[in-house]
Amino acid sequence: xxxxxxKTRRRAGTFVLALSIAASLAGVPVAAQEGHPLKGSWIGTxxxxxxxxxxxxxxxxxxxxxxxxxxxxxxxxxPVKNATLQPEGWVVRFEADAKDKAxxxxxxxxxxxxxxxxxxxRTLTGTWKNQEESGVFKLARQ
Amino acid sequence: xxxxxxxxxxxxxxxxxxxAARLAAHHEILAKFDDHKPVALNGIVTLVDWRNPxxxxxxxxxxxxxxxxxxxxxxxxxxxxxxxxxxxxxxxxDRIHVEGIAARNxxxxxxxxSVVLRATGKSVYAMTLAPPxxxxxxRPTPRWPDRQPHLGASQGGSQGYWxxxxxxxxxxxxxAGKIAVPMDTxxxxxxxxxxxxxAPMQPWALQLxxxxxxxxxxxxxxxxxxxxxxxxxxxxxxxxxxxxxDRDRRRIFVLMGSGNNNYRIINTDGRGHAGQVGGDDDNPxxxxxxxxxxxxxxxxxxTRGFNEDFWFTNGGLPHTDQLRLxxxxxxxxxDTLKYDVTVEDAGAYTRPWSSSSTLRxxxxxxxPRHLCQDNRS
Numbered sequence: 001x002x003x004x005x006x007k008t009r010r011r012a013g014t015f016v017l018a019l020s021i022a023a024s025l026a027g028v029p030v031a032a033q034e035g036h037p038l039k040g041s042w043i044g045t046x047x048x049x050x051x052x053x054x055x056x057x058x059x060x061x062x063x064x065x066x067x068x069x070x071x072x073x074x075x076x077x078x079p080v081k082n083a084t085l086q087p088e089g090w091v092v093r094f095e096a097d098a099k100d101k102a103x104x105x106x107x108x109x110x111x112x113x114x115x116x117x118x119x120x121x122r123t124l125t126g127t128w129k130n131q132e133e134s135g136v137f138k139l140a141r142q
Numbered sequence: 143x144x145x146x147x148x149x150x151x152x153x154x155x156x157x158x159x160x161x162a163a164r165l166a167a168h169h170e171i172l173a174k175f176d177d178h179k180p181v182a183l184n185g186i187v188t189l190v191d192w193r194n195p196x197x198x199x200x201x202x203x204x205x206x207x208x209x210x211x212x213x214x215x216x217x218x219x220x221x222x223x224x225x226x227x228x229x230x231x232x233x234x235x236d237r238i239h240v241e242g243i244a245a246r247n248x249x250x251x252x253x254x255x256s257v258v259l260r261a262t263g264k265s266v267y268a269m270t271l272a273p274p275x276x277x278x279x280x281r282p283t284p285r286w287p288d289r290q291p292h293l294g295a296s297q298g299g300s301q302g303y304w305x306x307x308x309x310x311x312x313x314x315x316x317x318a319g320k321i322a323v324p325m326d327t328x329x330x331x332x333x334x335x336x337x338x339x340x341a342p343m344q345p346w347a348l349q350l351x352x353x354x355x356x357x358x359x360x361x362x363x364x365x366x367x368x369x370x371x372x373x374x375x376x377x378x379x380x381x382x383x384x385x386x387x388d389r390d391r392r393r394i395f396v397l398m399g400s401g402n403n404n405y406r407i408i409n410t411d412g413r414g415h416a417g418q419v420g421g422d423d424d425n426p427x428x429x430x431x432x433x434x435x436x437x438x439x440x441x442x443x444x445t446r447g448f449n450e451d452f453w454f455t456n457g458g459l460p461h462t463d464q465l466r467l468x469x470x471x472x473x474x475x476x477d478t479l480k481y482d483v484t485v486e487d488a489g490a491y492t493r494p495w496s497s498s499s500t501l502r503x504x505x506x507x508x509x510p511r512h513l514c515q516d517n518r519s
Binding site: 033034035036037039062063064065085087088090117118119 | 344345346348349350353354357361363450451452453460461462463464488489490
């Protein structure tokens, strides 16, 4: 008779195997980053809603006092400014100055929350807005 | 021995025994089992699974719907063997009574606090680990011919290693005879409200520490992924450490009995912190780059260049790649190694802070060989 533990182990083994295969296919390490929660490269999408989105890369760093980094929607790196992390609720906010297609200056404001904090697939999801548009974004830490 | 020294020795021994009685090799029990869910089971043994990292006894227990096979989790084979038990201490068909605590997920698993053979009333698989008996008199620190203290076994002397740490998790103000903040062997706080007292953490680090604690340390990468016990954690674990002094090349190896059985090198040849101090993806530095020098009878070690992929102490205090450790190793007598560490990490803490502990010499024994297995600790 298969024991509960063996079943659990078998399921866990299957899960770990599936996770490992998925991770190797995706080229990402299955290990949590244990330092500052925002540090690292975040890849995902942003767009007007959850069904439409363009690729977005955000790279964040922590020097002990300030969160710095860049945001890249596929064109060029735009420095992040006024970045904050509120530990209570893991609320993240940052801004980036850019230009629209007509060359007019715009400021993006992104606000979101960290999810899956202890896990390798940590997420950062929330909303963005500028003077003309708004939408949602979803990022996963690589 | 003078009465003062005897009293001090007695107090130290008591403190060591208190910690040793709770020493266990593997994961925080409360990460998997709920101490508010006691269970008492009578049943028949179907299997003794004598495997690393935890021994399991499977028991058929009568239930309303027939028979339920329970898995009783116990300490690891190394600890049970050292307590005098073997895989044959119980056999299939034995009738036993088990008392323990049930799994948090509601499955038929329990942590076994006691296992008793019903036929004889004999307790089996009870842990009796204790530090070695103290010598009748304090023995002097062993030394090399140039009078420098031996950190490991002395030439021509018996083999041995360091274990039975007086403190098994960092907290500011810990010392050999004083635990600054009450917590269990794995660093789980007795009272979560004490979190800010453990170390001067930045707000994000304090919140992360709290969350790790509230999850009963179940995300510990040393157990989930066999990540090395870098930093002070290497001196907090059940299976101890061994110093191998390579004086020809002026370096000291610190071999780990726990974790994933690897080692750290302390260079004492005068070199600086060469290389990419922060480490890189091809060269992850779980133990950092350590340079040491002797100041009198104390080895002073400056270590930098840690990665962020591990927990540097039991209990899950966060760190960043700015972590720098200043460690002081002093063999105060033959059987005692004093370990003082100052933690500097401007990325996670508001100021440097310190903690101390002692390790006990285990003479005449090889360090236990524990092999970590991913996600099975």
